[in-house]
Amino acid sequence: MMIEEEIVIIGGGIAGLATALALKRVGFQSRVLERNPELRAGGTALTLLTNAWFALRALGVDHKLKSVYQPINKSLVTNLDTGAVQELGFSGTKENREDAGVITVHRKALLETLAEELPPDTIRFSSKLISIKSETLKDSTKATLLHLEDGTVIKSKVVIGCDGVHSAVAQWLGLSQPLSSGRWAARGLAVFPEGHGLNHGVKQYLSAGTRAGFVTINSKEIYWFVVTYSSLEKDISTNPELLLEEVEKNLAKDLPSEFLTIVKETDLSTLSWVPLLFRAPWNIAFCKAQNGCVTIAGDAMHPMTPDLAQGGCSALEDAIILARCISQAHPMATNDKQWLEKALKRYVEERRWRVTWLVAGAWLAGWVQQGGGGDQQWWSGMARWFRDRIESDLELDWAIDIPEIIGTEHGPYGQFQSQTGEEPFITVNHQGYPKFIFFNEKD
Numbered sequence: 001m002m003i004e005e006e007i008v009i010i011g012g013g014i015a016g017l018a019t020a021l022a023l024k025r026v027g028f029q030s031r032v033l034e035r036n037p038e039l040r041a042g043g044t045a046l047t048l049l050t051n052a053w054f055a056l057r058a059l060g061v062d063h064k065l066k067s068v069y070q071p072i073n074k075s076l077v078t079n080l081d082t083g084a085v086q087e088l089g090f091s092g093t094k095e096n097r098e099d100a101g102v103i104t105v106h107r108k109a110l111l112e113t114l115a116e117e118l119p120p121d122t123i124r125f126s127s128k129l130i131s132i133k134s135e136t137l138k139d140s141t142k143a144t145l146l147h148l149e150d151g152t153v154i155k156s157k158v159v160i161g162c163d164g165v166h167s168a169v170a171q172w173l174g175l176s177q178p179l180s181s182g183r184w185a186a187r188g189l190a191v192f193p194e195g196h197g198l199n200h201g202v203k204q205y206l207s208a209g210t211r212a213g214f215v216t217i218n219s220k221e222i223y224w225f226v227v228t229y230s231s232l233e234k235d236i237s238t239n240p241e242l243l244l245e246e247v248e249k250n251l252a253k254d255l256p257s258e259f260l261t262i263v264k265e266t267d268l269s270t271l272s273w274v275p276l277l278f279r280a281p282w283n284i285a286f287c288k289a290q291n292g293c294v295t296i297a298g299d300a301m302h303p304m305t306p307d308l309a310q311g312g313c314s315a316l317e318d319a320i321i322l323a324r325c326i327s328q329a330h331p332m333a334t335n336d337k338q339w340l341e342k343a344l345k346r347y348v349e350e351r352r353w354r355v356t357w358l359v360a361g362a363w364l365a366g367w368v369q370q371g372g373g374g375d376q377q378w379w380s381g382m383a384r385w386f387r388d389r390i391e392s393d394l395e396l397d398w399a400i401d402i403p404e405i406i407g408t409e410h411g412p413y414g415q416f417q418s419q420t421g422e423e424p425f426i427t428v429n430h431q432g433y434p435k436f437i438f439f440n441e442k443d
């Protein structure tokens, strides 16, 4: 069966759904292909920092999550090697400290919030992409043929690969395979039906070779993680009982009892064990992440280690910028057949250095925080030296508190003409961000 679509997004994760929504906000319809039969959110929860909230606001959905989840104002970081405890404050933005800065949400809730804003049937489930081919049309523009596992072939004008760290689209574009950081993460959600009784916040523990922590999501659920250099001898990632035992008896055995008490209450269905992968920063800086009208976003373009909690946040940024580039280029459509290609090229150039620095910064932060692996090599000693002297109040503003990435003087999407005649944007209250003066603003 052959189907024609204007814009196809591969992958219904954070990047894919946010891109579909951002495109909708500027009046373009798209089709999202997701290989799973439903929205899947491995990893249970994630922390969204200020830049993600700017993006969610621009998507018009931040209020839905903020009404359910509470901001976190501080994190306590204990250096288990020295016993030092530092307090890291991270509420609000530079301009407005009252605004949401850091909030941990259920991944599923984020995906559902994005998906419910899309027109029905936007997401085509059980649709796994298996190969891509390019075809030149009579008017000398290109179309892309997407072959799906179920035998369907989709002919599309624009393809946006949001298919995660092992992206088939990134591979087709010629990007290198992600690298292993040599570190692994175990994660889970502990559930306390009667309430956990802890104050809302984050606690982290650093020791040579290990970083662990937990964050309260609400009064009954706590998300925890352990990041370690040691891989497991056997692959027990699909056996939650054995994995939990491994965390309790091995990976977290030297962590404070408070942490182990939480781990014991883990809902086994939420446990996961994953390698931490990243794309080499030089590969992102110099790759060709766009070919004709095919490009990539999210982990497909810039997989990074989770040490700055920026993978999902920067995927949300990608979505807004991609939609902005397309909407701003659209007026050229009548006299420039290459306008879409140019728009995607501009998107890649706008994102390239931003995400290169995030990937490099995340890797470096992880290396320092975990004392370079904790072995006796000179570089591990250097990493520990840095870690033990660095102020916990790390200046993360460079990475997260930059509304200019999302906003322009004409709002997050720039000035645009809606393609479908639908109201371009916006129904939510976005006070506190005077820079975001939206086109056709109502409130």
Ligand SMILES: Cc1cc2nc3c(=O)[nH]c(=O)nc-3n(C[C@H](O)[C@H](O)[C@H](O)COP(=O)(O)OP(=O)(O)OC[C@H]3O[C@@H](n4cnc5c(N)ncnc54)[C@H](O)[C@@H]3O)c2cc1C
Binding pocket: 010, 011, 012, 013, 014, 015, 016, 033, 034, 035, 036, 040, 043, 045, 046, 047, 048, 127, 128, 129, 130, 162, 163, 164, 165, 167, 168, 185, 187, 274, 276, 297, 298, 299, 300, 306, 309, 310, 311, 312, 313, 314, 315
């Ligand atoms: C341990 C850990 C902790 C993290 N913590 C945070 C955090 O606190 N904050 C944060 O912002 N980020 C965090 N991240 C990073 C974050 O999880 C990712 O950056 C984010 O999920 C990327 O979203 P994505 O949509 O690009 O990719 P994914 O979430 O991987 O989504 C890709 C989608 O594409 C689909 N797909 C794949 N291949 C195909 C195909 N061939 N055909 C059709 N569909 C396909 C998949 O099924 C999936 O639904 C963390 C990552 C890890 C590993």
